[in-house]
Amino acid sequence: MMSLHRKLGKTYTPADQQGFLGLGHVARAVIQVPYPDSDPFIMLMDDMLDKKDNIPVGGPHPHAGFETVTLMLEGEMGDEKHTMKAGDLQLMTAGSGIVHTETIDKEAKMRILQLWLNLPKKDRQALPRVQDIALEHVPTKSEEGLVLRLYSGSLGGFTSPIKNYTPFILADITLQPGATTVQDIPASYTAFLYAIDGNVLVGNEARQLNANQVGWLDRFSEEGTSQLRLEAGETGARVILYAGQPQNDEIVSHGPFIADTQEDIRRLYREYRNGEMNHISMVEEEQKMAW
Template sequence: MKRTIRKAVTGFRTVDGAGVSLVRVLGHDDVEEFDPILMLDSFDSTSPEDYTAGFPMHPHRGIETVSYLYRGKMVHKDTLGNEDCISDGEVQWMNSGSGILHEEQVPAAERLLGVQLWLNLPEEDKMSVPTYRAIRRNEIREIPFEGGFLRLLAGVYGEYQGHRGDHLPLDYYDVHLDENAELVIPTEEDESVMVFTLLGDALVADEPVREKTAVKLTEGDSLSLRGAAGGSQILVMKSRALHEPVAWAGPIVMNSGQELSEAFLELEEGTFIRERPDFNTGR
C-alpha cells in the first residue's frame, strides 16, 4: 500500500539563539503527529547577518539534535570537551542525554542551507550518557539513480549502510530529483515517515508540496517522490514513533512535568551536568 499525505506543515520565519533568522517548521503543536521528531528548523540565507550571531551556550536534556548543512559551516563546542566544525554536506549528531551545554557558531558563508531536527529520546534513554558525533562527507554515500541521486546521511538504504545512532533508529536521506524524475522508496508498514522539501516544490505521494514544507505520511510500504519544475531537493526521515508522554519546556524534553521541574532546579543549583570531560584520558 502506497503512503499518502496525512499532514503538511509549512514553516514560518522567526528568530532564535542570539539573533539567528530561520524558518521554524515543526514545534510543540506537531509533537503527536510527527512523533518522534519534535522540532525542525530550516536555514536558508545568502546574508551572513541573518545567522552569524549564532547560538550561545545553552542546555539540553532528553533529545538528540541532528544538524545537516548542505551548504555553509557550523562550529560546535560542548561541556564534554568537544570542539568541532562541520561544513558543506556534513552532519552534526549530538545526544544530549542526561544533560549537556553546547554552543553553535555559524561563520559567514556564500550560502547557509540546511536543517536541524530534534529527535526525541525514549523514556529509558532520557538520562543516557551524552555524546557528540560528526558525520563527514567521506562517510556519506551518494547513490545515483535515473534522474537524480540520494545522499545517505544516516541509517540504511537498501544494501547501503550509513551512520547509526545509539538510540532510536533514523534513516535520513537527502534526495535530489531532476524535473519529472521519480524515486519510490520502500518503507516498513509501521515506520514513522516524514519528508521536508528543502529546495524547490515537489510531488510527494502524487500530491504537490511547496518548498520548506514538512509532510507526515500515512502507514504503507512505499513512498513516491517526483521532481517538480526546476528540480527538487527533499529530505526523508524514517524512524519509530514512541507513543510516550512529552513534557517540553525550552531546550529540555522529558516525560513528565516533575522531571522538567527537576531539570530546571538542577540548572539553578549547578548540578545539571552529570558527565564532564576526563582530560587524563582525553575524553
C-alpha cells in the same frame, strides 16, 4: 500481502520568522502538527543566517532528554577543533544532560536544519555522546536521475554508520527533472518531507509538494514495509526525508529539556544551575564518534 503505499497528507509552508540570533537570522518552524502526530520528532527548525558583523551571538546552553540532529545545508560553523561544512551532520545525544556551545563571532552565511529527536523512555538518561559524519563519508547512491545521501537508518539497500537509540531515517534526495524513485520505509514510521528546491509529485496519487513546503505522509499501524514514490517536476527536486519509529510515550517539554514528569524538569534546572552538567566537549573519548 497487499503493498502499502504512502500518500501525501497535510501540507503547509512554514513562515519566515525573526530568529533569536538577531538581524540576519531567519527561522522556520518546520514541524507544525501535534506531538502525537509527529512522534518521535519534537521540533525541527530551518535556520538561515546572514551575519554581517563580528559581534558574538549564541553561547553555551543546556539540553537533556532528547537528541539534536543537525544537518548543514549551506556554509560552515564551528571552531579550530571541529568545523561543520555543507553536507555534514552531527547527532548529539543530550540524554542525562549536557551543556552545548554554539557561538558565532564573525561574519557568516549558513543554513542549518536542526531536529529535536525524542529518546525512548528507557534511554532518557543515556550517557551523553556526539556523532559526526562528514559529507564525503555519507553513504550515497547515485544512479540515473537520482542522488540519495543517507545520514541515518537504512534506505535504498544501504545503512548509515550513525548509531540510533530511536530508529529513524534521514535522507537528502535529489531528483533530476522527471526522474522517479520508489523507496521502502517501515510502514509504522512517522514520516514527512521538506522540499528544499523544485517540486515533487508524491505517492501513486502524484500530489505535488513545492519548494519550501512540508508534507506529512500517512502512517500505518501494520508492521512491515511501505513504499514511497517520488517523481520530480520539470525543474527537478531536492527533498529531505525524515522517518522514525513513534515512541508512544507522553513527554513533558520545558525550555531546553524533555522529560517524563514536571519533577524531572525541575531536577534538570537544579542540576544546570548547580553546575552539575558537563560540557559536551568533556564527554569520554569513546562517546565521541566521527566518520
